[in-house]
Amino acid sequence: MDNKRQRARVQGGWAGGARPGSRPGFPAVPPAQRPPAWGKEQPTQEKHFVYSEPAEVVRRVPEPRVIDAAGTHEISFSPSGVSRLRLFRSFIDPREADWMFKQLHQEIPWSQKTNVGPDGSYQEPRLTCWYGELPYTYSRSMMQANPHWHPLLTMLKDRIEEVTGYGFNSLLCNLYRHDKDSIDWHSDDEPALGTSPIIASLSFGETRNFQMRKKPPPEERGDYTYVERVHVPLDHGTLLLMEGATQQDWQHRVPKEYHDRRPRINLTFRTMYPEPLSS
Numbered sequence: 001m002d003n004k005r006q007r008a009r010v011q012g013g014w015a016g017g018a019r020p021g022s023r024p025g026f027p028a029v030p031p032a033q034r035p036p037a038w039g040k041e042q043p044t045q046e047k048h049f050v051y052s053e054p055a056e057v058v059r060r061v062p063e064p065r066v067i068d069a070a071g072t073h074e075i076s077f078s079p080s081g082v083s084r085l086r087l088f089r090s091f092i093d094p095r096e097a098d099w100m101f102k103q104l105h106q107e108i109p110w111s112q113k114t115n116v117g118p119d120g121s122y123q124e125p126r127l128t129c130w131y132g133e134l135p136y137t138y139s140r141s142m143m144q145a146n147p148h149w150h151p152l153l154t155m156l157k158d159r160i161e162e163v164t165g166y167g168f169n170s171l172l173c174n175l176y177r178h179d180k181d182s183i184d185w186h187s188d189d190e191p192a193l194g195t196s197p198i199i200a201s202l203s204f205g206e207t208r209n210f211q212m213r214k215k216p217p218p219e220e221r222g223d224y225t226y227v228e229r230v231h232v233p234l235d236h237g238t239l240l241l242m243e244g245a246t247q248q249d250w251q252h253r254v255p256k257e258y259h260d261r262r263p264r265i266n267l268t269f270r271t272m273y274p275e276p277l278s279s
Contacts, residue, residue, distance in 0.1 A: 105263065
């Protein structure tokens with residue numbers, strides 16, 4: 001027994017006591033060389049933000065140009081020519097326009113035209129009436145010739161021709177009954193209207209926003225996102241004349257609205273030509 005105790009004291013003295021922070025069987029690491037303790041925040045290196053220009057220029061959708069002042073407005077130039085609007089505010093005196101609106105609303109034989117689209121036939125979201133010696137075809141359906149002009153419409157045509165210097169032989173009348181009536185994007189560029197057609201648009205009743213957008217160049221592949229746009233508020237008794245390359249280079253529409261709108265009548269005077277007979 002005494003021998004066993006002596007040997008244990010010798011072995012313990014040779015091994016030495018365990019040092020703080022060390023594990024049996026591993027050499028002690030000096031404090032300066034020890035790795036940082038887990039869970040403790042370490043000092044971060046200061047970072048500097050460096051601005052660099054973007055690789056591509058960001059395209060912005062242009063704001064529409066609003067035209068509400070009377071006069072002549074050139075809205076674009078192209079190989080097709082100049083696209084020009086002429087705006088006549090109060091072309092018809094307001095009190096006279098009130099009487100005309102009532103007569104036209106009651107006496108024109110309004111009807112709802114059926115068109116043919118990619119998804120089949122549909123009814124236009126407005127009422128129309130056609131006047132002219134020739135029929136008028138658009139959206140793959142025809143309006144029959146109607147030479148029996150209402151006397152008030154003949155008087156208005158004569159007044160417009162005297163002021164503008166242009167002659168017209170046809171008229172498409174549109175009745176927008178409420179805010180949900182509309183006409184979608186289109187150009188008045190049917191072959192029967194000839195080259196660079198002139199359109200005279202006379203409005204009665206509720207003010208509606210007449211919107212225009214420029215046709216995109218070929219490289220845009222029909223994308224209208226970034227094209228120029230023009231908005232023209234057309235109010236009671238206003239005449240708008242579209243001249244030059246407007247129909248070749250631009251589209252226009254009267255969109256649906258989301259506020260109550262009273263009825264509006266729009267008279268669009270134009271010149272029709274007999275289409276050549278196919279051989």
